[in-house]
Amino acid sequence: DQQVKQNSPSLSVQEGRISILNCDYTNSMFDYFLWYKKYPAEGPTFLISISSIKDKNEDGRFTVFLNKSAKHLSLHIVPSQPGDSAVYFCAAFNAGGTSYGKLTFGQGTILTVHP
């Protein structure tokens, strides 16, 4: 049962353009969402997060949008840079439950930004 899904395995974008990565979830108990970025031979690193009480969170070039009714979130990167090329994982968490930090991850989307 894949509770967090990233349906696009890969995305290719031109430098300077917007990258939009999508994520869907099925568990309505999730109330906190995160994006992690992973470079080859490295572990995932935290990028940005959003609580379910918000619908948008912005940090520099990165913005995460949450649509709770659709159980959908997206990560926007503007403008995209070649250094953004990495695997992006969406993750969800039930902060109000007893999961104690048990993150549920999507399968990841490989972003390639071309110069």
Added chain:
Amino acid sequence: DSGVTQTPKHLITATGQRVTLRCSPRSGDLSVYWYQQSLDQGLQFLIQYYNGEERAKGNILERFSAQQFPDLHSELNLSSLELGDSALYFCASSVGAAESNEKLFFGSGTQLSVL
């Protein structure tokens, strides 16, 4: 560098064998998490330890076990290995028990190949 150290980086072994993966968390972090990433899969949560005690459990097989020692390093033991256990195993750490919105800091992983 996340500050989380995992050893070894690569491990090649045969079916039926037993291996131990080691993780040293960031200085000051009390929680250690283990995740498994199989081919084409997102990271799957295995288990969390907080200050030496098991805190949360995911879909961890009975052949797998973990512990966290008084110096807070953790070991993941995998026994009676099967081909399907081949995966990238990540360790992560956080300051507290992650009841709130704590970031996880991931190590670079141990690539296990079972032949």
